[in-house]
Amino acid sequence: MSTLKNHVQLIGNVGQEPQITNLESGKKVARLSLATNEYYKNSEGEKIQNTEWHTIVAWGKTAEIIEKYAGKGKEIGVTGKLKSRSYEDKDGIKRYVTEVEANEILLLGTKNGNNSAD
Amino acid sequence: MSTLKNHVQLIGNVGQEPQITNLESGKKVARLSLATNEYYKNSEGEKIQNTEWHTIVAWGKTAEIIEKYAGKGKEIGVTGKLKSRSYEDKDGIKRYVTEVEANEILLLGTKNGNNSAD
């Protein structure tokens, strides 16, 4: 999908170890939870943190970079697109989820510099 | 939320008339469904359309622009951020939704030019 039509960019921290699936085709899929944190002061001057959690899905080479480098707690940048899909949960209830399909991962805050997925 | 940390941009067509809610505070909320369309040719050379649907939420002045100008079928650009929230549906089932909270709307393809929300 065109970067102009459907484009997401996130910078945040990986919430837990990414879940890697090896497809029969040999391709990898990575799925991770990313927190983006916003800070602001409320009317009493207290520092408030507002965290948003995002589900990131990545395929192929980008998934491999996640597996190797994007462990729990790591600060990463992600670009990709929004995709929604539905599935039936274990109770047979139809669920809808919206995920960010990553086409690029950037490792931030690493001593040895950035490591981008392209 | 910072544009660097949590940023979404979409260009597409409004699926149906936006739903406008007037809050008691006098503020407006607009909620609309936006289609982003991707076209590609499959291995048989047929033109395939892949449509992704997004829920857009906007507040205040941006909601007013949507109410006035972003009717069904209109081509618009949106920037904003990803937000997820949960609610209980009418059957008491907990549901999660991910929406794009718009901070800017751009009206495209209008004779009298663009009309941005800022």
Add this chain to the structure above:
Amino acid sequence: MSTLKNHVQLIGNVGQEPQITNLESGKKVARLSLATNEYYKNSEGEKIQNTEWHTIVAWGKTAEIIEKYAGKGKEIGVTGKLKSRSYEDKDGIKRYVTEVEANEILLLGTKNGNNSAD
């Protein structure tokens, strides 16, 4: 260059006919001038237009789309990256220019819809 590291997005109108160059290799280069327009009201309530002009350079397939569809006056979207280079002008003075190297063009406001470069 990574979309996270160096990313430009513009929506505006083509200032004059794009200049197309056919390289010996058979590849095309397109060069065009794009206006981005901002409107605001000054303290007297007068509507002020502030126009910024950008030089866009595109190669190959993207250049072909520009040649065919992005004529003078057309409203287009562009994504790409910032690149600077120097050259000597006809008086032997070293000049520096900053251009946007496009990797995607989106035709907006056309009756027959959008035509993206990918």
Add this chain to the structure above:
Amino acid sequence: MSTLKNHVQLIGNVGQEPQITNLESGKKVARLSLATNEYYKNSEGEKIQNTEWHTIVAWGKTAEIIEKYAGKGKEIGVTGKLKSRSYEDKDGIKRYVTEVEANEILLLGTKNGNNSAD
């Protein structure tokens, strides 16, 4: 200027100490040089670095954050818009420059976390 119409995003390293100017109004202006680095392997398999340099200009509160935190070598993210202007150099030659006017700075890779300009 609208984020949809004129938007730049960069992630890179500060080339030298930012130059800070205190205007008579009390406002600050910061000007800095930012390197964005791309790495790729050439046909011989050698790792090649391609660096692009950008001039960033920031005003007010964003300039203050640069002064305090964005010293030489620091990894930062920047969003803003493209602006071009002309001036006469010391030899009376008219020069054109294109700069990124920052509206947000994000400090990356710091032990004490990110510090955004908004």
Add this chain to the structure above:
DNA sequence: TTTT
């Protein structure tokens, strides 16, 4: 549910 849009648009081409």
Add this chain to the structure above:
DNA sequence: TTTT
């Protein structure tokens, strides 16, 4: 569930 991260990070500061």
